[in-house]
Amino acid sequence: MAYRPTERTEARRIAARERVVAAARELIAAGGYRAASVAAVARRAGVATGSVYRHFPSKADLLVEVFRRASQREVDAVAAALAEGGVAAGVETFARRALRGRRLAWALLAEPVDPAVEAERLAFRRAFRDAFAAALPAHVADRELAAAALVGAVGEALVGPVSPTGAGHDEDALVAALVAFALRALSQEEPVPC
Amino acid sequence: MAYRPTERTEARRIAARERVVAAARELIAAGGYRAASVAAVARRAGVATGSVYRHFPSKADLLVEVFRRASQREVDAVAAALAEGGVAAGVETFARRALRGRRLAWALLAEPVDPAVEAERLAFRRAFRDAFAAALPAHVADRELAAAALVGAVGEALVGPVSPTGAGHDEDALVAALVAFALRALSQEEPVPC
DNA sequence: GTCTATAGAACGATAGAC
């Protein structure tokens, strides 16, 4: 009789795959992409090195999946904050989550990585932009542009503080400055030349 | 007697190297990193494919040099505009140069590329940040943070318009919106919640 | 009995230590 996967073996396969993804996420959150070698991921997941390739065609594919899931978590959290408390809450949530998990934030925002993952990073920023665009005050004219500028501003301002070489920052002061920057940028005031 | 390079051969070597760099820049400016295969670069530079590796240890090293030079040009132009006309002029120069050379701007700002070049992109953004920080109005408190936010805002807002899949935009309207965004963000107004 | 999934060593390439 030919071999056919059953519910039981399928569940095992999925569980092993999940362990691999979780192990990679944890390693990246602790030490960035450098720490997530295939051997290290396999060891932490409790599978053999070669077995990683039964679940993912390449390491890049694994990283893409890990990146996609982690970034989706961030987008969801920010979108929820935006719906609850508007732009200020969205910016604050974005920044506080990044500062609380600096190493992961660095991996998501700026750490150099395989181009396949970089492409995912573009999608990640687009998702943030769309979330902010939906929450902008009504008077804003080009909402997509303003939302992109906002995401770029917050993201880039955080790159320094979350970078491994970055000095320690006062979290509250940083968040306050970022929120103020965003609210001023979105205000209806006539801009004054400087 | 052992071979020793003369002035003449050294000049030839440098000239050939420059042609390779120029060819790579032109190909990237026309079709992004995809268009800059080593074979295509060599053909355009008028050298043999293998000769590229006489000047650069790897393709990544060549790309890093091209990226560094191209990004330095942009930083210099923006820094000059900042010194001449302040933040508004700096933002306008940044945006207009990007929109005039969209494909190159895309390559510099966002196109997924080898991690070695990504590292250069981080330096590129830091250089922009420092240039803006030096030109901020005196009342701005955390100048480094504000400058980073500004660079992120302008850069990210341009990613859509300069992307190969991006629709056509009204350049003047885009520039005006970006300058206004920046000036409001840097104003002394008390931010109003939204 | 037939076939898959897994483990773990082996391989060529490369990056970092010295």
Place this chain on the structure above:
DNA sequence: GTCTATCGTTCTATAGAC
């Protein structure tokens, strides 16, 4: 510059599910 360690990936034998 040389060398070693480690990387991503592939291969082969085996255990186990059907």
